Amino acid sequence: MSLTSRNAVVTGSTSGIGLAIARALAKEGANVLINGFGEAGSIEKERSGIESEFGVTCLYDGADMTRPAEIAAMVQNAEARLGSVDILVNNAGIQFVSPIEDFPIEKWDQIIAINMSSVFHAIRAATPGMKARKWGRIINTASAHSLVASPFKSAYVTAKHGVAGLNKTVALELATFGVTSNCISPGYVWTPLVEKQIPDTMAARGLTRDEVINNVLLSAQPTKQFVTVEQVAALAVFLCSDAASQITGANFSMDGGWTAA
């Protein structure tokens, strides 16, 4: 297993892409700290399941990604209990769909905090340890929306473009320390985040559920298929490998051809 003895923190990993990345890293032998919201019983089931299935240590930390102090404490918690944070996956994210003139101000603030500022806070906290050990992998789940826009997603598109810029800055700052920073930018991946935005998109555009899936979501993806969480996780694992040590500051599209158009 290629990641034995590595310790990973994956934000927003109680569901969807983050959970798949946490499981994939654990499968490669990494200890993982999972994070995110959800029902306590199901989170504990995922946590203990990762430990028993893959024979690694798996911790849970419920830090709220809108709260900088909790983010820093989560990284410290991982360093104290696992020994280090070698891999940081900034993945937590939410979506809200609305015309800009009606976009709730508190939703704007929340999306900027969770989808963008939390990435800064987590990297800021994890960087000293990575620099000292001269090894680290920072992976940011960005989005096709870090490269192109869609209407009605002002906060999300802004936050993801911000993450893409931060990724490049961090890559340059850490380039001589054995620490890489890269973005994975999926198109539409079938997860609760996508499922939840269907009703709002139906309302914003006056469409049926099937029309949203086929004419809005999959219309953007030339392959006409959703990306899977396992495909995103496999790229994250590759970015942690030695083969990827010279890949930094990159933003990998995994979007069925969306951003090629």
Ligand code: NAD
């Ligand atoms: P998801 O809703 O399945 O998972 C989101 C995770 O973030 C959950 O674990 C949730 O509990 C956590 N989270 C939300 N608010 C939080 C907070 N304040 N503090 C801590 N954790 C919080 O969504 P997903 O589709 O797996 O999305 C994961 C990431 O992938 C997001 O950054 C999203 O923008 C990005 N992304 C998703 C898609 C897609 O089509 N699903 C496409 C491109 C990018």
